Amino acid sequence: MSNRRFLSWTARSAVFIGVASAGLAVMAPANAEPLWPGGPDIPGVPALIPPVPAPVVAPCTGEADRVCMQLSTNQAWLMDNGKVTYGPTPISHGRPGYETPPGVFRVAFKREDHWSTMHNVPMKWAVFFNGDIATHIGPTEEQSHGCIRMTPEGAETLYNHVSPGDVIEVVN
Numbered sequence: 001m002s003n004r005r006f007l008s009w010t011a012r013s014a015v016f017i018g019v020a021s022a023g024l025a026v027m028a029p030a031n032a033e034p035l036w037p038g039g040p041d042i043p044g045v046p047a048l049i050p051p052v053p054a055p056v057v058a059p060c061t062g063e064a065d066r067v068c069m070q071l072s073t074n075q076a077w078l079m080d081n082g083k084v085t086y087g088p089t090p091i092s093h094g095r096p097g098y099e100t101p102p103g104v105f106r107v108a109f110k111r112e113d114h115w116s117t118m119h120n121v122p123m124k125w126a127v128f129f130n131g132d133i134a135t136h137i138g139p140t141e142e143q144s145h146g147c148i149r150m151t152p153e154g155a156e157t158l159y160n161h162v163s164p165g166d167v168i169e170v171v172n
Contacts, residue, residue: 056084063104064169066162067135069093069148071100071172074140076154078161086161089154091135095143100170105129107166110159119145125155129168135159 058077060068069076069091077087093100107129114126114136123136135158138149148170150158162168 058084060169060171064167066166067158067168069170071102071170078158086157090140090151092140092143092149094146098145100133100146100148101130102170102172104167104169107162107164107168109164110162112159125159127159127162
């Protein structure tokens with residue numbers, strides 16, 4: 001009889017522990033990814049199809065076959081056949097009195113190591129596209145005397161991407 005009582009007590013304890021454990025598991029937050037974009041969340045099941053990232057779109061009119069620059073957001077994109085291939089990358093532009101004009105321009109020439117005689121400063125990775133206005137390395141947190149200042153990576157990538165005659169579009 002004492003054996004029976006012991007088994008009964010053990011069985012009840014096991015059931016109690018099982019129910020308590022299940023209750024704690026239900027209370028824990030479940031992390032899940034949807035089975036498909038916008039689909040249901042099933043705890044513990046990873047997404048079968050990852051969400052497709054939205055394509056990067058540049059704000060230019062389509063005339064830019066190689067470079068699009070937006071002054072209001074201080075960003076530039078490299079283009080190929082109307083599609084963004086690089087960017088956005090940070091830029092800065094002309095300060096008041098030295099504004100960078102919007103428009104569609106052609107790359108006139110480029111020089112890897114140019115020296116500005118007007119401002120007595122180096123212009124690494126310079127790409128001239130509107131008279132004496134060019135893209136080149138410079139502090140993107142400061143405005144220029146009309147040139148487009150870029151990060152070192154952005155300026156070098158743009159320099160290697162364009163050739164004389166390519167179209168650059170600058171929009172507000």
